[in-house]
Amino acid sequence: MIEIKNVSKSYKKGNKVIDNLSLKIENGEIFGFIGLNGAGKTTTIKMMTGILEIDEGEIYIEGKNIEKAPVEAKKMFGFVPDSPDMFLKLRGIEYLNFIADTYKVSTEERKERIEALANEFGMLEELNNKIESYSHGMRQKIVIIGALLHNPKNLILDEPITGLDPKSSYDLKNIIREYAKKGNTVFFSTHILEIAENLCDKVGIINKGKLIFVGSMEELKRKFPNKKNLEEIFIDIIK
Ligand SMILES: Nc1ncnc2c1ncn2[C@@H]1O[C@H](COP(=O)(O)OP(=O)(O)OP(=O)(O)O)[C@@H](O)[C@H]1O
Numbered sequence: 001m002i003e004i005k006n007v008s009k010s011y012k013k014g015n016k017v018i019d020n021l022s023l024k025i026e027n028g029e030i031f032g033f034i035g036l037n038g039a040g041k042t043t044t045i046k047m048m049t050g051i052l053e054i055d056e057g058e059i060y061i062e063g064k065n066i067e068k069a070p071v072e073a074k075k076m077f078g079f080v081p082d083s084p085d086m087f088l089k090l091r092g093i094e095y096l097n098f099i100a101d102t103y104k105v106s107t108e109e110r111k112e113r114i115e116a117l118a119n120e121f122g123m124l125e126e127l128n129n130k131i132e133s134y135s136h137g138m139r140q141k142i143v144i145i146g147a148l149l150h151n152p153k154n155l156i157l158d159e160p161i162t163g164l165d166p167k168s169s170y171d172l173k174n175i176i177r178e179y180a181k182k183g184n185t186v187f188f189s190t191h192i193l194e195i196a197e198n199l200c201d202k203v204g205i206i207n208k209g210k211l212i213f214v215g216s217m218e219e220l221k222r223k224f225p226n227k228k229n230l231e232e233i234f235i236d237i238i239k
């Protein structure tokens with residue numbers, strides 16, 4: 001469960017890029033955070049994951065306050081940042097073992113999970129190669145595998161589908177669905193409206209730092225009965 005309570009953030013004084021944002025994502029829900037470039041998605045995610053300080057308000061992951069109990073809160077989620085270009089000098093398997101060590105995943109469990117996840121993403125053959133030799137999509141996949149290794153109750157992903165080929169994007173969507181079915185929570189940002197429509201139980205639309213809609217896709221469509229599709233609704237409400 002993820003709770004964002006009245007959160008605001010400015011990078012420059014007097015210029016709020018997140019303005020009094022509140023959201024609650026229940027266990028088992030897949031939540032899509034939608035907005036244009038610069039709307040404030042990554043800033044929100046960085047506050048949720050303890051990378052950026054929160055100016056006003058509070059964020060709780062599984063009831064743990066990300067600023068007051070950061071270690072406890074961080075154990076409760078897996079995170080896929082918007083850029084997977086990190087630890088490039090490590091081999092895939094070294095990176096995964098490093099993550100497993102950090103989250104104290106037992107030798108037996110990590111072996112089993114790495115094998116299953118790498119197999120699902122077609123990455124088994126790549127694990128002994130250095131991450132710097134991976135394509136963008138392969139780097140994305142290794143980070144996603146790492147985020148799932150400790151079997152967190154919450155998964156937070158910033159634009160996870162960008163750069164994945166159709167097969168990997170299909171696989172990731174299935175993994176997300178399966179994962180949420182077990183009662184886990186998924187929070188991800190996307191520009192791709194179709195993905196939000198196919199995958200999410202609930203969406204939040206953010207525009208210039210303000211949440212302008214939150215609810216199911218059905219509720220969104222009901223609110224705009226004259227609009228043909230999601231794209232039209234989206235373009236209309238972010239005006
Ligand atoms: N480090 C920073 N310093 C100053 N301003 C920043 C910084 N990072 C982001 N911003 C500003 O904050 C606002 C929100 O940016 P953010 O990266 O959160 O948007 P986003 O919704 O993730 O966009 P995108 O879809 O392009 O990833 C933008 O106006 C951006 O210019």
Ligand SMILES: [Mg+2]
Nearest residue numbers: 041042043082
């Ligand atoms: Mg972003």
